[in-house]
Amino acid sequence: MKPIFELSQLTVEFRSPLETVTAVHGLDLVVNEGESFAIVGESGSGKTVSMMATMRLLPTPPAHVAAEAMRFEGRDLRAMDRRAWRQLCGERIAMVFQDALTALNPVYTVGWQIGEMFRIHRPAMSRREIRERTIGLLAEVGIPEPQQRVNDYPHQFSGGMRQRAMIAMAIALEPAFLIADEPTTALDVTVQAQLMDLLARLKAERGMSMILITHDLGLVSENADRVAIMYAGSVMETGAVDDVLTRPRHPYTLGLLASRPQAVRKGEKLSSIHGSPPNLARKPEGCPFHPRCQMARPVCRTSKPALIAEASGHGVACHVVNPPDTAATPPREPARADR
Amino acid sequence: MSSTDHPLGTPPDEAETLLTARRPAYLHFLVRDPFALASAIWLLLIVLFATLGPLLLGDAATDMNLRARNLPLGSIENSWLGILGYDPLGRSVLARCIVATQTTIGIAAAAALAALTIGTIVGLYAGYTGGRTGRVIMQLSDIVQSFPSLLLALFVLYMLEPQPLNIVLVLAFGQIPIYLRVARAEVLELRERLFVDAARVLGAKPRQILARHIGPLVLPVVINIVTIDFALIMLSESSLSFLGLGVQSPSITWGVLVAQGREYLQSAWWISFFPGLMIMLTTLSINLLANWLRRVRDPRERWRFDRARHTGRRR
């Protein structure tokens, strides 16, 4: 299994004179070729910020991005100058965003926006060719009457169709890697299912690798190969989807799975995880989850647990699961070098 | 305190409350912005001039001294008042500028206040009553607003005499639609809120509801506008006075002073220059301060004020 995308000790901070918010803290991630990797977490867990940071979509005066390594197809992403990076974007890596109504420019037609991919990266293409390819893409993602729809504006599409159009835009140049940030969150369940099917089909047909960012565990179990569960900027548990969801080990994962409506019998009270996510400007020392953890021990308050993986790749960051005296290596310090 | 005691989960600790509920320390931010600080100081000076000017310098502004006719800038031999020069009747330009402050500011303030009061009340009424009356009022307001204010003022003043009261009313009239529109918009939004229904159910009369409940919420928005509006009115009044169709002799405003210097542009440019400069500095100060205030009150912009301390490298 060859890795296509690697992140090592990614840290993202938002610095202001009043405070520093650490949105992502020491994130490690490896996505292999052809794989669907899900990043799961509640709002504020850092799942979106980590990908935005990698894609250089965060304004870097308030944001500070640091990492030990950031590699795509073996190339060091941090070392790329702006021109090389802009060539990569859209061509090899593409992103699909959450709400197509705001993610698409309201004053230009959908056809124009999809065509922009070609205008930027394939300057030799003629306008007619671009139009034909665009119509073809719309058809491929399942939009009916693409010849008419290509001249329509985003607000003239329904939610599901709009999201399909955005997917069409992302796959226009046949990228090897797709990052989908909550692609179905704004849509209703039936449309969700259709869209995920579409993504799965495209992925299989084009041999794409994918990162799927979501808070929906159901989506993960049906569509992803591997998963990382994030909380307050760090990974709590990671591994193959089957492993993690059927044999969860981290207290947070346990809490998440227990709080699903399907986890209780009819008539029983729904369970939930007490407390709320921490203020990311003043995170507690030690394990970020310990204030809400039922199994917290004294050591959890003082030292941050490292992500320790067993041979199967199933890793957990928890002192209770991996008591400190059996830890192989001490926790590492995140890199401090500025971009 | 364990997390299971508190009904909403972990309660925020004291430090967290302080940090997230911080109210802006206005003076602190004022000092940090040199433009805003300068504006504030200038406006304080203006208030000083307006209140004490005629009292202290009244004579210097009106006494004619034909030996000092059109003396240039910096003629401080006889008196420091000559520092900005003299006008064709030998009166100190500086003294006249300072004395004119009272009438200028007075008219503008009166007009602004009148516009604010009338506009807000009518707007509240229009918004609360709604229906046809509300729409008709809005239509009338739109008509007045869509027409250039100076032209409207000139037209109305043609028909009335250019007495100070008429000028104030005419200037106010042009600005009423702004407050009307804003007040009405606020009322329309607030009218649907629960607390208004509650008051109505308890038997409160519309007038009471407007005054007690909706009014206080509309006030901050309206006050925000009046600062800029005041500056606009001042500019309008200056234009009217400059054209000779505003305040008449012997009252003086800055606009009148500029007009008086117009025929001496070649020989004694300072007569027109300094009164006009005062108009500009005052308007500019009001605008800068209003800008500053808006930025300080917006929590998202506040961090920019401490930028000098921030040493992060730029992208």
Next chain:
Amino acid sequence: MQYYVVSRLAQSFISLIGLVILVFFMIRMTGNPADLYLPDDVSAAARQAFIELHRLDDPIILQFGRFIGDLVHLDLGTSIRQGRSAAVIVLEAYPTSLALAAISMSIALVLAILLGVWAAVRPTGVVDRTISVLSLAGASAPNFWVALTLISIFAVGLQLVPTSGIGGWDHWILPVAVLVLRPLGLLSQVVREAVIRSLSAPYIRTARSKGAPDRSILYVHALRNASLPILTMAGNQAVAFINGSVVIETIFGFPGVGKLIIDAIVQRDFAVVQAAVIITATVIFLLNIVIDLLYALLDPRIRHS
């Protein structure tokens, strides 16, 4: 789209009618209209004769009917000074004012976009703060004062341009320069704010993720979305030009509508003043239609609503 155009047209037309009605009643509220036409020192007999001649003591409704009738025939009264149709006098003066307005607005708009975008790219940088203060200064300066100052420096002092009058292109430099100042100041601030707001929208992020070059992000993606508030302010300023032209034309002796109005007021030529007001209202009506059409052109969401 058609519905939008028609409804906006109707709206503006109602405004126009409303203004005309307002004008009519305002005149009669302040006393007998005869006093507006006649000089102060007219004898009582002459005044009465005038009133009877123009049937100014007829019931209001009758007068209103006649007023509307005259309007429909495009008869806005006769100038006392020149003995000609007031409407024609006003319309003769309009081209000069329109030319001044068009030139000034174009220059102001182009400069404002350049400056505003420049400031928006690096907010709170030195460039931004400078442009901010200069814009504010431009918008705060009383136009008559700036005009006199510029005349002092460039016409009288340096003798680079003529002091007043209309003639060759050099006569236009100072008036245009003064008229550009306020809209430039206000528009560049609006451009700046609107572009900054556009740049923080999600679709900009999408464009970046597509690898779009910065120039395209600014001028194609962001600016187009910022155009509505810019157009609104531009429209406001276009109307405000009339205010400016009254003063500037008077100072520079340009034979436009502004100077015409002031002269008419001083000479108590009421027919001309009234005609100018009504014609200006009509011009504003037409301008609003143009602006509404531009709105629809710039934002497809308005077109389809």
